[in-house]
Amino acid sequence: MTTTMGEKPDTPGNARLWFWGLLAMAVVLRIVAFNAYSAHHPDETIQYLEQAHRIVFGYGVVPWEFRYFIRSWLIPLMLVPPMALGEWLNPGGTLYLVLPRAMIALLNFTPVVAAWYLGARLSRQHAIVAMAVAAIWVECVYFSVQTLSESLAVACFLTAAALLHANARMSAIAAAGVLMALAGLMRFQFGPAIAAYGIMIAGKDLRLWKGLIIGGLPVVIGGAAIDIAMGLSPYQWIVTNYQQNIVEGRMKRIGGVSHWTYAQAVIAYWKWALFIIVPLAALAWRENRALMIAALVNILVHQLIGHKEYRYLWLSMHIVLLVAAMGSVNLLHLLAERHGWRVASGKVFTTTLVLAWGAASLALGLTPTYQLDWRKSGDPSRLAAAALSNPKVCGIAVPRKQYSLFGYSLLHEPKPVFLLRPTGQQSLATPGIAASGFNAALAWEQDPGPGGIWQKLECMGGARDRICLYRRPGGCRIDQGNRHLLYQETLHRVDM
Template sequence: MTTSAAALPAIAPAAKAESFATRYGALCALLLLAAAVRLPLAFWPNIVHVDELYQYLEPAWRLLGHQGVVTWEWRDGIRSWFLPTLFGGPVALGDWLAPGGWGAFVVPRLVVGLASLSIVVTAWHFGERISRSHAIVAAFAAAVWFELVYYAPHTLSEPLATAVILPAAYLLTGELARNRLFTAGALLALACVWRFQYVPACAVFALAACWRDPRNTIALVAGGCVVLVLSGALDLAHGSAPFAWLVRNIQQNLLHDRASEFGDAPAAAYVLQASILWSGTTLLMLLALWRGWRHAPLLIVAAVVNVAFHSMIVHKEYRFIFLSIALLIIAAGLGSADWVQMMRRQNPWRSLAVVCGGWLLLSLGLSGATLIMRDNWMRGIGVAQLMAELEADPEFCGLALYAINYPFVPGRGQLAARRPIYSLYRDDPLAKGRLPAVVKTHQAGFNRIIGPASLASELPADFSPRSCAMISDDKLACVFARRGACDAPASPFGVNDVLVRLNY
């Protein structure tokens, strides 16, 4: 017996609104929570790694016609212009809203922080396949977990690539339709252009979908080709052959082993660092992942594949496996939601509050429990203080960096100061062994110096110290100032000239 559509009772608008509020009210609340945690951190001027300045914000700044720092990666052409081009809009908007560098630094971070909310939305939808409590717990864990929060506002390829891989993973692990496959293919291709080292992890989801039905490959590849064509067109627009940057990157880092110059680590480094950051909760996390395997095994497989691939690369940084962290947290959130169902016979709301409260307490405790995280929160803060003073200094007309190799200074200086910047490094062949004489010879080009407080005696007598700040664990740096204007003749000690000589 069938029922005609006309015989079905009409759904009142109020009932529709109530149904939407019932289904998505908790998700909206969790998104507000995640935004409230993440977006204010865009104004906290810590820096995870110099790449967020020199590989993304500085190139975007140069696209707008400004002077900027050009590192060896851009001189050798091993970087794609895709992300800097996207950052050009936020950088320009920020500079228009708050000229002088602060806006150009903050607005892109706000955009990246908003993009990170896709992790929370994806966690919710993974959980909703199981139950409402799984959706709430998984999304709550993704909203508050300290590592996901810490990296959220930083202009790096890893968080941005993760923000598009997770929705693709959701689309490829559910009911497959042509439009879902096309969208997922485009998202995976976008992530691989932004962070090509995530290709093995992306392949896990793509291969799983194609294994279910080889015909899925057509729509999946079609979506990816659209993004790849766009990326190639951007390369051409910037005067380079499509994907030439990728070939050069592989040549430099794999064939010439350039990345190892910046440090190497043993194969187990990522596992060791994760166990340190998770501390005593590692066992609890493993138990949650054991439960989560039943609900989302592909998330865990992709996370392990990503860690295994990056472990084979000699140069290691924890941010490289950010995708794995997000995948594991979602899987653990799904697993921990099983505990809610185990306890819900007594009081379902209380059991839900206990599990979510546990995620919150663990996150808050671990966010400052280790020396690594405490250092992470403060990295770059001293430099930001010194540059803020220069930005507000009406007499400032030129800056010299004296015997400071701390890498955040030139980038923050270019974005904030917009004045000539000179680099006086001890390792520079033109200055080696005679740095005090060099600063005296070229002091007409600058009236402010940032240098170690311990080397104040090496500076010209007319430079006196002003404010000081810790720019590393053991180094106090100060702004030294002299009166008078600047005469900026051609100098071999400009930032980019020095970088070329040092091959940095």
């Protein structure tokens, strides 16, 4: 017996409704998730926002990555115009921080649209479900609002993948070349995966290769020009990165060296959904062979690198999510053939698939992994910024281990910042003679704060990052007893 379950979503009007509806939902979710002070990883603030802040405002700290020159200046320079514009529009306010992060969030939004066009190569229903997953999946939302090289590179790559196909116009092919080169420049470790994808798609098609070279070559030249303008040899930062992290083993010293790190991370983040997503992706891998090969190459390359973090695999995980979305449509059609459903691509079936993906994303999003652990809330940074904005505060001491929460790009005051351990001599608990350099201090609520003349004023943050502000009367004096504890001096001293 056959049944008809609603009308097809393939009519132009219905497709437009789905497209704009999902687009609006994606925008709303990202606005809700946006937090100018949040950080998934210290790189966001210290390596990107902080370096842009140094250029725009003339002060900030220099981490080891920029002291040894193992990073491209591309992303920090991208952040300079919106940061300068924010300060011009809102002098002394927070727009200097909001605008650059909003710009990155806007750029990171492109995979939502790209997913539609990648899915549309199979059917409108594939386009709808693929776009729905890119729009609402918890990691897609969170990664898109963070200032990370990985999320930017993924946005460039997936947009390029949507543009690049055998029948594409030369302008689209060239644009794909631009984006693929940018993806490699933002995250050069993605280079092998990007190359594998380009080779599989272009193959022996000289027209595709011509367009990719026309688009990519100016970006490669531009990347070299940026290096020269910043006083470096062209692409020397890639060689230095390899020497520091691989040859000298710095990445291994950081940690995360187990061969099972990535497997454990994927299980931790996807949990039960892993056992649904992977089989669904297997149902659509043939139609997306090039994407899946790129995902696999990226995993293998990063498996060979000593230090491992989940965000390094975001290119692979995003691809698997999109292919799994298409696989869920394939599964629906397989079931329709078996049970005799006449219109498996109908509105009811399509809506059910979208809701199922939404429910899975919501279930994961409500777990402590994403509610508490995925990123820092930014409240400690806000409290530190508010404290330093007080004219009576002439210097502040903050927890050393979480130094990235207190960069000048977040505090936005050219006042001394000291990095102290929670306990011991010259610590937050007993600052001793070091206290002459600051009259405000932040200590985690679970750690002892300075006593005696120090007064506890307020606390801010959630259960896992609640921090308290302490003040003492008097001014500040930097001398030989505390100079070595200043933010920049500490980074130099411990080679961070």
